[in-house]
Amino acid sequence: MRINLNTSIVFLFVLLVVTCSKDDDETTATPPRDRAEQQASDLDTLQNYFNTHYYNSGALANLPTYPTINDIEISKLEEGQTLPENTTLLADAVQEKTTVYKDVDYKYYLLKLKEGQGDQPHFTDQVRVNYEGSLMNGNNFDSSVNPVDVDLVSSISGWSRVMPQFRTASGYTTNNNGTVTFENYGLGVMFLPSGLSYFNNSATGIPSYSCLVFKFELHQYQVMDHDNDFIPSYMEDRNNNMDVSDDNTDDDRFSNFADTDDDGDGYKTFREITYITYSQPTREALEIELQGLSPAANQFITAIEMEEDGSFSAKLVTLEDTNGNGIPNYLDSDDAQTLN
Ligand SMILES: [Ca+2]
Ligand SMILES: [Ca+2]
Ligand SMILES: [Ca+2]
Ligand SMILES: [Ca+2]
Numbered sequence: 001m002r003i004n005l006n007t008s009i010v011f012l013f014v015l016l017v018v019t020c021s022k023d024d025d026e027t028t029a030t031p032p033r034d035r036a037e038q039q040a041s042d043l044d045t046l047q048n049y050f051n052t053h054y055y056n057s058g059a060l061a062n063l064p065t066y067p068t069i070n071d072i073e074i075s076k077l078e079e080g081q082t083l084p085e086n087t088t089l090l091a092d093a094v095q096e097k098t099t100v101y102k103d104v105d106y107k108y109y110l111l112k113l114k115e116g117q118g119d120q121p122h123f124t125d126q127v128r129v130n131y132e133g134s135l136m137n138g139n140n141f142d143s144s145v146n147p148v149d150v151d152l153v154s155s156i157s158g159w160s161r162v163m164p165q166f167r168t169a170s171g172y173t174t175n176n177n178g179t180v181t182f183e184n185y186g187l188g189v190m191f192l193p194s195g196l197s198y199f200n201n202s203a204t205g206i207p208s209y210s211c212l213v214f215k216f217e218l219h220q221y222q223v224m225d226h227d228n229d230f231i232p233s234y235m236e237d238r239n240n241n242m243d244v245s246d247d248n249t250d251d252d253r254f255s256n257f258a259d260t261d262d263d264g265d266g267y268k269t270f271r272e273i274t275y276i277t278y279s280q281p282t283r284e285a286l287e288i289e290l291q292g293l294s295p296a297a298n299q300f301i302t303a304i305e306m307e308e309d310g311s312f313s314a315k316l317v318t319l320e321d322t323n324g325n326g327i328p329n330y331l332d333s334d335d336a337q338t339l340n
Helices: 011-021 035-052 057-061 157-165 283-291
Strands: 053-055 074-076 095-101 104-114 126-135 140-143 148-151 171-174 180-183 186-192 212-222 274-280 299-301 312-318
Touching (some): 035 053, 035 186, 095 157, 104 157, 157 186, 180 212, 274 283, 283 312
Antiparallel strands (some): 095 104, 104 186, 126 148, 126 212, 171 180, 186 212, 274 312
C-alpha cells in the first residue's frame, strides 16, 4: 500500500465497516428487504428526525477557536417545546443529496458546517478523520479517540459519497507536546439511510436497517492505488458509478482496482503504460516541479510518495494506445505488444 500516513489506529473502524460486507460472524441471516421500500421508510425516519431535532448553530458560529466534532450538539425538540434561541432546526439546515447505489435512487443529507480549505478526496481514497457515529435515538456506537485512517473503498457507501464533498485541512501545526493541530479542515454531519450504511447487516451497537448519523472532521487524504498498478483506484471506476467493484475488463475474479493485469493479456498493467518519475528532496520542491508540467489528455500525475531515503517522488504516467483504437493498452487485450 502506498500509504505515507500512520495507519496504526485504523483497525477499529475498518473492522466495523468491513463487517457490513459479510454475512457471517454474529450476524443472523434474514432475507434482505427490498432496497427501494426500505429507502422510502428510511426517508420518513430521516425527515421526522430533521423536524424534531436542532443543533447549536449560534454557539458554533461564535466559538473562539475552530470548531471540532465535540462542539456540535444535536438535541431533540420535545413535544410542545419551542426552538431555543441560537439554534437551528435540522430541517432548515441540512442539504439533500441524491445518488444511485445498487440500482436504487437514494437521498442522504449533509450538515456542512465547514467545507475545509485543503483538497477534495476521491471516493476511493483513504481519509484521515475524527468522527462520532450514532443512531437516530442518539446512542453512540463508535467514535475515534484520535484521528483514524479510513479506506473509502472498504467503508460504507455513504462515506465514499460524502467525503469528496468536503475538503481536507489547509495545513497543520505541531504542538509542544507532539500533538498536531489541523487548520481549516472540513467539518460536518452526515445523515445516512440504512441503504448507504449497513442495510440488513448489523454491527456492534448497530441494529439492521439503521439510519446513521456521523459527525466528522476531514483532516487529510491519500490517493489510493489498491493494486499498485500506477492507475489510481478512482480511475479504475470505468463506468463512473462510484463503485469500483463492478468494473472488470477481463471478467476474471478481480475488479480492475484490484487487478494488476486489467485486460488479462498476460502483461502487467504497469508494463503497458509508460511513466517518468520525478524526485526531489522535499515535498515542496517536488510540488513546484510538478506544477511546471502540463499533462496531455492521456497523461496524469500520480500522488506524491515519500521514499525510504526520505525523498519525495511522483510519476507522470502516459496511457499508451499503440494501435490507436481509443482503448489504452492496459485495457486492450488486442493491442500489438511492443514490450519485451
Ligand atoms: Ca464502477
Ligand atoms: Ca479483472
Ligand atoms: Ca488495475
Ligand atoms: Ca495487461
